[in-house]
Amino acid sequence: MKRALARTAFYFTVALLAWGAIAVMRPIRTPSVGDVISGARVAWVERTDSLAKGETITGLLGRTLPDEEVQDALEAAGTLDPRRLRAGMRITLGGAADSAPSQILLHLGVDRLLRLTRGDSGWSGREETIPWQRDTLVVSGTVNANLYEAFADGARELPSKVRDELAWSVADVFEYRLDMSRDLQPGDAFRVLVERERTQTGAVRLGQVLGVDYTTRGSRLRVVRYLDREGRSRYFDENGRSMQAMFLRAPLEFRRVSSVFGMRRHPILGITRRHRGTDYAAASGTPVRAIGDGVVITAGRMSGFGNVVEIRHPNGFVTRYGHLRGFADGTRRGARVSIGSTIGYVGMTGLASGPHLHFEVLVNGQQRDPRTAFNSTTGLPLAEGERGAFDETRRLLLALLDSGSTTVPDGGA
Ligand SMILES: [Zn+2]
Known part of the structure; x- marks a missing residue:
């Protein structure tokens, strides 16, 4: 209620400013030879409001326009899908400063708008694409x-x-x-x-x-x-x-890795063990992808690693993904996986203090630094x-x- 009052007050202020011609002003069109211009040029005023949650478009327009005008304008809008009228949608009312609005712009999307205009024969509507x-x-x-x-x-x-x-x-x-x-x-x-x-x-x-x-x-x-x-x-x-x-450089998409944690030291407790993997802090449930084509050789529970997936790839590479919350459908021993496909989800099973992915690259059973391991497999x-x-x-x-x-x-x- 308070908010509605504030909005009304705001609206009044805008209207008053407009009256004083302080708001956005532009001539309706540039006069050309033959035009009869009577008296002073009338200011064109536009004001933009947005649809509040639960508010109807009829309600919003009704604050400025008489009821029958609102009905006519909305009729001109044709069959406007109510789903396109989301809360927060911007609506711009425009018109001469000394009369009621004669144009309504419904901003349907970043590059779509519905333009309702009042002419001599009443309101008409046209949907427009805003060019990029x-x-x-x-x-x-x-x-x-x-x-x-x-x-x-x-x-x-x-x-x-x-x-x-x-x-x-x-x-x-x-x-x-x-x-x-x-x-x-x-x-x-x-x-x-x-x-x-x-x-x-x-x-x-x-x-x-x-x-x-x-x-x-x-x-x-x-x-x-x-x-x-x-x-x-x-x-x-x-x-x-x-x-x-042949290989992606990371098992998580960059856009899924928290920018805050991306550069931090890894969050695992087990610092006493020699840690040869890479840890990625990410939200629980973040999809984990196979970094290359291969065959699943392990999909199960291992002490320390919790739920773990191991994949054998060509050229003798094996990759390991630990602490998973769960496995993707079809990720089981013997299954073929392709590069980039989801094999499981980030979790904190096993020895983990928070949700993260533990990732390893192995060659002949030895952990290798992923930054150098794949240098021979470039495009x-x-x-x-x-x-x-x-x-x-x-x-x-x-x-x-x-x-x-x-x-x-x-x-x-
Ligand atoms: Zn780790």
Whole structure:
């Protein structure tokens, strides 16, 4: 009740401001030769409100418009699916400052709106698509603590949600080469060439990552996106070697690993034991994926590791995933699993003080450092016939990446 009062008060304030023509003002249209302009130009006023929880659109409009106007306007809206009228939906009322609103915009989604307009013959409605405009952005940064922070500093022109998405996309590009939640070092530097899409209403979303220049531990990796003859888009290093390889570098998707815990020391109690695995702190129930194709050789309980899955892969590799809360359907001894498929869920069974995944890579029964174990299994080179087109794409994208200009008009790539 109190809130409704506050809202009404707010509305009154906005209306008063509008009367004083302090609110957003713009002429209805630019007058042209032949127009009769009588007296002073009338201010166009817009005010945006949002649908409160449990509030009907009739209720919202009824605060500004007479009942019969509301009925006519909503009739013009046609059969508007009530599910599209979510709480929080923005509604913009517009009109001349000295009369009732003659336009209602229902913001159905980031790029959809329903425009209701009152003309001489009453209200009419039209659904419109707001076009996305694309440009290309170069984002650069340096890692101090983790990738999220690096993007927060390096990509200020993007909204924070979009920055996180960009961090995930970059981690995806490198998912066969680098574990972005564990392998990054303070001082690592990057430049990313990425498509950005925007609407005039201020919505922003990411397009494709077109290229990345990443320097870690003194080695520089430049990656470009290439669309092959079959229309498949994939990432290649600058030597034309596929970024896709036999093994993923991490059993959890980067976007699923807590950014807070990503760089922390591992949380397990058993420090007295020699710890040869990698621990990933993540929420209980987070899907765990097989890092390569293989056959399940263990899916059961083991002291210390709790619920554990072991997979035998080609080239003599075995991977082990411990402390699982449970197993995915079909994960049993003898089952074939493919790269990236879910085999179980993060938990804290066995010797674990909190939910995390214990992960090991073994060769001939010996634990190996996953950062180096898979170095011999990098991606295949590009097909010979694709070489010319790839070289051209690479030249263009790396030039854009190096250009230093922050934005490039669409069509540049
Ligand atoms: Zn561990």
